[in-house]
């Protein structure tokens with residue numbers, strides 16, 4: 001991958017984020033994912049969200065507004081005095097279901113203690129509870145970090161794929177769901193604007209601290225803190241190189257590598273909903289079949305491609 005280094009970690013007047021940067025900034029937020037879960041299970045009213053989640057009025061209003069602005073929810077006023085609204089998923093919002101399925105599947109596989117259970121997912125086509133697999137749409141083979149080759153498309157660069165300053169949250173502790181930590185492992189990767197791109201960079205082959213710093217441009221103290229947090233969660237491991245004892249690399253563990261579907265689905269979603277005249281952010285090639293890669297979720301029981309209408313999320 002060609003790289004452009006950012007020399008200003010604060011990104012105060014950084015470049016315009018591309019679709020992937022916007023997506024990381026939008027979906028890399030635990031409350032947003034939890035609101036989408038409620039919406040996908042049929043919740044529409046303000047009170048539905050309040051009843052399901054220990055969320056403050058300020059945070060809930062802010063996140064709903066963001067989801068409306070970004071076109072994932074549509075606000076309908078159904079009562080005038082006092083004014084009451086419901087929030088209806090748009091096609092763009094509904095299309096986030098594969099991301100939630102992938103997160104739940106990963107959490108079930110790798111995280112043993114949950115403060116918030118992941119719902120069982122029934123595939124209506126075959127009637128089985130499934131753990132969907134992420135596969136190549138062309139050849140049907142499983143997609144892994146090793147078999148999908150990444151390159152930059154016309155809209156791609158490291159700095160534009162990193163969420164911009166406007167999506168920066170003031171601090172991880174204020175107003176963020178980090179405190180409630182429903183999915184602490186997922187959120188170690190997704191709840192911070194740098195972490196998801198660090199993992200994405202690792203899938204693109206970046207290993208060394210200085211390369212993460214050079215390509216992504218985070219302040220070193222932030223990079224160090226994020227890598228340490230992800231090592232604590234066993235998503236990365238720090239490996240000392242035998243040939244250069246003074247060098248170490250950050251390598252994805254099996255648990256970390258298994259995040260590939262989650263990241264892949266984020267890319268799928270962003271290409272579908274944020275692609276513009278510039279063209280794609282990434283080129284992805286499935287080395288198994290040599291075709292351009294696009295991911296689908298496949299039921300592990302009946303091997304059928306899972307469609308949105310063939311899953312029941314009413315209990316989610």
Ligand SMILES: [Zn+2]
Nearest residue numbers: 136139286289
């Ligand atoms: Zn393929």
Ligand SMILES: [Zn+2]
Nearest residue numbers: 123126299302
């Ligand atoms: Zn099935």
